[in-house]
Amino acid sequence: MTFEEKLQAYAELAVKVGVNIQPGQYLLVNTSVDALDFARLVVKEAYKAGAGRVHVNLSDDEMDRAYFEHASDEEFNRFPEWVVKMRDELIERKGALLWIDAADPDKLTGIPTDRLATHQKVSGAALKNYRNAVMKDLIAWSIVAVPSPKWAAKVFPNLGVEEQVPALWEAIFKTVHIGEGNAVENWCEHVKNLESRAALLNSKKYAKLHYTAPGTDLTIALAPQHKWLTGGSKTPDDTVFIANMPTEEVYTLPLKQGVNGYVSNSKPLVYQGNIIDGFKLTFEEGKIIKAEAQVGHDLLQELIHVDEGSCYLGEVALVPHESPISASEILYFNTLFDENASNHLAIGEAYPTCLEGGRDLENGQLEALGANISVTHEDFMIGNGEMDIDGILPDGTVEPIFRKGSWAF
């Protein structure tokens, strides 16, 4: 396949498999000018696939940064009503939402952490309805990524400037199964494989997982009504969509107060345009009681103190160390990729869909079943080639799930 053919296949994949656009449906695309050419292709493919209207909401890293640097405090504490309306209108109209991520991992480096924290709180509160819709899969949504020059330079610092973006494109194409055969068919096969893995875990009904690795000794109780899910999600009217492309994970819901021990990260976390790395979290009855980072220590403190739920876990996800993304040995500095190369956890809000019938429950009911509620949901990577994970059945039986970073069954 030529580069142009791959690009075309990727745009088609985002539209037909990612958000699985329906005839006449409204598609909102959030992206930056760095992804302009690809976004134009997506618009074309979306109309070809029958979209009723496509609106592309274009941002610019430089303008975004100027806002963080120079906006008045008053403005910084106010969230635009029209942005809320834009998302709410999409939800009301059962539209689909595609994020095309091209962000510079260092986009907001140097912005004071209290400013980043304020933004997180203000936007989190304003976009409550939107977050609820996304966390409950009330709309079809998907995140894909395309290289920007700054991001590609971060991933491939040793390549010549002209080679960085093409190298990142090729790496991304591989992760999303583009290059050999029909990409849409490849994805059907891939999701089927992940689902058989989730079915196996669901049949086990583990009470707890026990993680051990250098720097990690962590026990995570699972909510009694937990379900393991894959990247293949469903809207209330049964439209199947893929929220993350790539996706290699099976994931479920930890019991909010059931996490004890400590865990170390294995890949850097890019949070709000800043890198947090070399960190270790210690848990007691679910709560993070200690958090230390070699890089981005202050920002890590802000992250876990956004609200009450941001010092509890909301997601536990299993990804073998020999996943294709991991095998590439590329560090992407982008959670969409790095989380799919590694076992990971998420700080903050749990997915209600990981509980039987969870989509129809209110926050109070979800909490009663052990789900964490927060305005944050931040994945971080913990997996490596030395990680063992045991599953503990309700009767206390211990079974190996992972050995040396790979599935034990």
Added chain:
Amino acid sequence: MTFEEKLQAYAELAVKVGVNIQPGQYLLVNTSVDALDFARLVVKEAYKAGAGRVHVNLSDDEMDRAYFEHASDEEFNRFPEWVVKMRDELIERKGALLWIDAADPDKLTGIPTDRLATHQKVSGAALKNYRNAVMKDLIAWSIVAVPSPKWAAKVFPNLGVEEQVPALWEAIFKTVHIGEGNAVENWCEHVKNLESRAALLNSKKYAKLHYTAPGTDLTIALAPQHKWLTGGSKTPDDTVFIANMPTEEVYTLPLKQGVNGYVSNSKPLVYQGNIIDGFKLTFEEGKIIKAEAQVGHDLLQELIHVDEGSCYLGEVALVPHESPISASEILYFNTLFDENASNHLAIGEAYPTCLEGGRDLENGQLEALGANISVTHEDFMIGNGEMDIDGILPDGTVEPIFRKGSWAF
């Protein structure tokens, strides 16, 4: 001045003179990706000048065209509520609005005219509150323009591709008084000159204007309470702003039912990304009773039939044929420039500010005073070097205002 210095001066001018940004104020910028670099400069200058927040709403000609080509009829008849909210929020918050125009004059060429007409009607109805705010200067707003490759190619078809955009930049810099001395000071002087011209016309209180030129013999009665205005506008709290940059006109309000005769255009009109040219309009008691165009005939019919008011005039503006823009002999295919090279009229809505106390009047009151109401306001150029205009005083005395395209006094 180097190119970079001129660019910087232009951004500063747009912010400080165009919208005259106030400390802590919210600035909304509407522009396209073709103007990205300039928009980034504007953002920088706006914060430097004390803006509280700047949001740049970025569009893309190619995506816009895809919408006109492929959106479903249902979607095409619906206007996004969030766009209405975006403008209304700006008005409520007394923000400033800057348009940076970079559009390809042929952007929508080939789109069926009924589609263009539908868009005009649907957006016109949805943005009623916004239009009212702009027509009454309830907020500070300004339009500036920057070259896009397609626009520059249209203006300078005989230059090499690499020379077109720089040539259009230099032409634009000249029209906005950048290049010699301090641009902000140049503008103060320029607006003062226009205002003395308006004051003279206001002291006359003409009842009618009579236009003659090849293809034109038109009499326009002026509303009895008309005021001549210039490009220097004022918000209700007396912030002075320049709605159009460049601006060379003095303008006022025709009496809706007081226009008789015929008029021919002298420069092409770009309307909704299409060109209308070689046209002649015939009026009877204000109403356009005949409209014929050599280019864009069907679109001209759609334009004058958007609503009841779109076949009446809303503005009469005087610009001498020796204006600097006219003298450059460049045809810009962009109303912002071409209208400032030529006497022009506007089809559609009148500016309430052209009536004494008009800002505080409702539509019914405005109509009673002779003002036209419409969702359209489309300027078209009629001036040339052979145009004579007479002013007719209430007592019937005839005075020359223009002779051979130039001021007679």
